[in-house]
Amino acid sequence: MxxxxxxxxxxxxxxxxxxxxxxxxxxxxxxxxxxxxxxxxxxxxxxxxxxxxxxxxxxxxxxxxxxxxxxxxxxxxxxxxxxxxxxxxxxxxxxxxxxxxxxxxxxxxxxxxxxxxxxxxxxxTTPGILITAGDGPYRTLAALIDAAKAKPGALTYASAGVGSATGIAAELFKKITETNLVMVAHRGLPEANTSVLRGDTAMGFTFFNVGGDLIRAGQLRALAVTGNARMSQLPDVPTFAEAGLSEFVYDAxxxxxxxxxxxxxxxxxxxxxxxxxxxxxxxxxxxxxxxxxxxxxxxxxxxxxxxxxxxxxxxxxxxxxxx
Missing domain, CATH: 3.40.190.150 (Bordetella uptake gene, domain 1)
Incomplete structure (x- = not known):
């Protein structure tokens, strides 16, 4: 058509x-x-x-x-x-x-x-949360960005589908950080979270209502939140600005x-x-x-x-x- x-x-x-x-x-x-x-x-x-x-x-x-x-x-x-x-x-x-x-x-x-x-x-509206595997190698936002720049096209990100709010967040992240991350689309956000948790994909974005329990349990690691302020539910997780990427502000x-x-x-x-x-x-x-x-x-x-x-x-x- x-x-x-x-x-x-x-x-x-x-x-x-x-x-x-x-x-x-x-x-x-x-x-x-x-x-x-x-x-x-x-x-x-x-x-x-x-x-x-x-x-x-x-x-x-x-x-x-x-x-x-x-x-x-x-x-x-x-x-x-x-x-x-x-x-x-x-x-x-x-x-x-x-x-x-x-x-x-x-x-x-x-x-x-x-x-x-x-x-x-x-x-x-809700802020997004950048996540990696809880037992994965990326402990900070800077470490993830450095790894993505060191191996262009090698790192993948989990998306809840083409055009999803989390997918847009990842594309915006790619644009601002000038990295070449490859999208892996999933049926929905729970499936995308599972992909990151297992290490099938390097990173993704989630929302607290879907990924919060996994973050609190240590199965997912939250590197940064996309809003202007920290989330009361995750007080130890910095904003992107606090983590060194002040250009990134995004609420779904x-x-x-x-x-x-x-x-x-x-x-x-x-x-x-x-x-x-x-x-x-x-x-x-x-x-x-x-x-x-x-x-x-x-x-x-x-x-x-x-x-x-x-x-x-x-x-x-x-x-x-x-x-």
Whole structure:
């Protein structure tokens, strides 16, 4: 299938139209939802994306009085199924910031990650954690970087899939450190963690809710966290800045999207409902120990984030390819 392309002009126009539509759509969409809502997650069960959306789905189901079904359908097929779905708000996509870079990584997508979706709301953010095997040779960030530079192309990293949040973190790491690490894609983050733990791959990025217990048990070694501050759950693990790589700051986000051409009044209602339920104190308390910060951001503001990151990561991938 031919590559789908999106111009910057189209991105700007689409975001502007979305902001106008959402800003002028204060009323609820009459009778919505009047049947089951399906939320597709393009990652495996047990991933950070999956865990966050299942808790949110429980809240939405109670608020709407309708069933909300979460379907794990990994990779491009899952995302593509939402792009092809009827734009009625009854089929939604919950994914990570890896979504915005899919077009740069895969030139033959059957959908456009930007033009074929409407940002509904950002729900949560979480820092990543750079990991190696607990009994492996790399005890510091500097040691890992030195080894990667000494043997270009010899070291591998475990990814939770092409375009995953952890995969983007690794590509950003490669770019900033000017190293040639080779990606080994896995079905999901638990499988990627196992690969690093066994020494099948030299390193990877994980999230605390998936890899925290393995780190605390010493099976994985955490070399640095990607946020601006240390994690309270891992107080002895430095930030990248503290470890000597101040250029590296990266937080993953998790968000809801609807198919393009979904009526603006439905998108507006979804945005209000999702951000309201994501702000529930009990959800914040549930996810804080897991390293996730619920940071609900509705469509218009979030659309700007999507556009900016699409540009940033597209350039990152292009530069990496040219390098």
């Amino acid at each position: 031919p590559m789908v392309t999106t111009t910057r002009r189209a991105l700007l126009a689409g975001a502007g139209a979305l902001a106008l539509d959402l800003g002028s759509s204060g009323a609820r969409a009459a009778g919505f939802p009047d049947q089951t809502v399906k939320i597709v997650v393009p990652f495996s069960a047990g991933s950070m994306t999956d865990i966050v959306v299942r808790s949110l789905a429980e809240k939405l189901q109670a608020a709407w009085g309708q069933n909300v079904v979460v379907e794990n359908r990994s990779g491009v097929p899952g995302t593509s199924s939402v792009a092809r779905a009827a734009p009625d708000g009854l089929t939604l996509l919950f994914t990570s910031n890896g979504h915005v870079v899919l077009g740069a990584i895969n030139k033959n997508l059957p959908f456009d990650p930007i033009a074929d979706f409407v940002p509904v709301a950002k729900v949560a 986000w998790f968000a809801m999207f609807a198919p393009a051409h979904t009526p603006p009044e439905i998108v507006a209602q979804l945005a209000r409902d999702v951000t309201r339920e994501a702000a529930a104190p009990d959800l914040a308390h549930r996810f804080a120990p897991q390293g996730a910060l619920l940071t609900p951001q509705p469509g218009p503001a979030f659309a700007g984030t999507v556009r900016e990151e699409a540009d940033r990561y597209r350039k990152l991938v292009q530069d990496a390819s040219n390098g």
